[in-house]
Amino acid sequence: xxxxxxxxxxxxxxxxxxLSAPPAWTRGVxxxxxxxxxxxxxxxxxxxxxxxxxxxxxxxxxxxxxxYGEYLRDAAVRRRAWQARLSHPAWSARPNAAHLxxxxxxxxxxxxxxxxxxxxxxxxxxxxxERVLELHGTIFGAVCVSCGDRTDMAGALxxxxxxxxxxxxxxxxxxxxxxxxxxxxPLDPAGLARATRAAADCDLMxxxxxxxxxxxxASLCAVAADAGARLVIVNRDPTPYDALxxxxxxxxxxxxxxxxxxxxxx
Ligand code: ZN
Numbered sequence: 001x002x003x004x005x006x007x008x009x010x011x012x013x014x015x016x017x018x019l020s021a022p023p024a025w026t027r028g029v030x031x032x033x034x035x036x037x038x039x040x041x042x043x044x045x046x047x048x049x050x051x052x053x054x055x056x057x058x059x060x061x062x063x064x065x066x067x068y069g070e071y072l073r074d075a076a077v078r079r080r081a082w083q084a085r086l087s088h089p090a091w092s093a094r095p096n097a098a099h100l101x102x103x104x105x106x107x108x109x110x111x112x113x114x115x116x117x118x119x120x121x122x123x124x125x126x127x128x129x130e131r132v133l134e135l136h137g138t139i140f141g142a143v144c145v146s147c148g149d150r151t152d153m154a155g156a157l158x159x160x161x162x163x164x165x166x167x168x169x170x171x172x173x174x175x176x177x178x179x180x181x182x183x184x185x186p187l188d189p190a191g192l193a194r195a196t197r198a199a200a201d202c203d204l205m206x207x208x209x210x211x212x213x214x215x216x217x218a219s220l221c222a223v224a225a226d227a228g229a230r231l232v233i234v235n236r237d238p239t240p241y242d243a244l245x246x247x248x249x250x251x252x253x254x255x256x257x258x259x260x261x262x263x264x265x266x
Contacts, residue, residue: 033202039209068184095125098257112198146174
């Protein structure tokens with residue numbers, strides 16, 4: 001494992017050859033699996049969860065809003081969750097340089113984008129929807145926990161704005177939630193199976209902006225490494241999978257991902 005900690009202001013002198021030569025792990029890559037976490041969207045104004053300015057760092061009680069059992073049990077949690085959805089930064093967020101670079105990469109190299117994010121920014125950046133696997137669902141949908149009816153989040157939020165503080169399912173009256181995976185909820189088995197196949201079949205697994213502590217998403221890194229793929233981790237902080245990695249990169253995501261994507265496409 002090689003640890004890269006180069007920062008623009010680290011005071012080290014890099015010669016041009018070192019900066020421009022593509023790393024060996026970019027060579028001969030024809031199938032890429034990307035796993036993205038909250039860290040890729042912070043440049044788009046969507047706070048992460050556990051970082052210094054994270055949602056749950058600032059307000060530990062907010063984690064209850066994403067806990068399935070609490071959500072079902074406690075109407076006050078649901079009312080708060082609906083208010084949080086109303087003001088979610090995803091509605092106005094724009095894809096950043098890293099999202100755009102990955103979308104472009106998907107146009108030139110066979111790429112699966114497996115994401116733990118619910119913000120839709122990979123698709124908004126232009127990544128083909130069929131190549132994006134939203135492991136933890138999407139905030140753009142609403143789903144009934146009783147009958148499974150699925151609708152647009154926009155419609156549900158209209159009802160909240162109109163005064164329903166915990167709008168029930170329009171079909172059966174059951175509890176409505178965002179079409180996201182909360183803690184305590186299983187992942188969609190078909191989606192997880194596709195992501196596992198993508199991880200097992202790639203030459204390169206790029207894990208970007210994920211703390212790699214939420215399973216089963218994080219273990220896709222082990223699936224890829226066990227199958228012989230190179231694993232490259234781009235994250236500000238250490239992760240439990242760093243020891244498995246071909247390279248660990250701590251540079252800012254918005255700088256390093258466009259560079260890696262260009263090297264892979266080139
Ligand atoms: Zn229903």
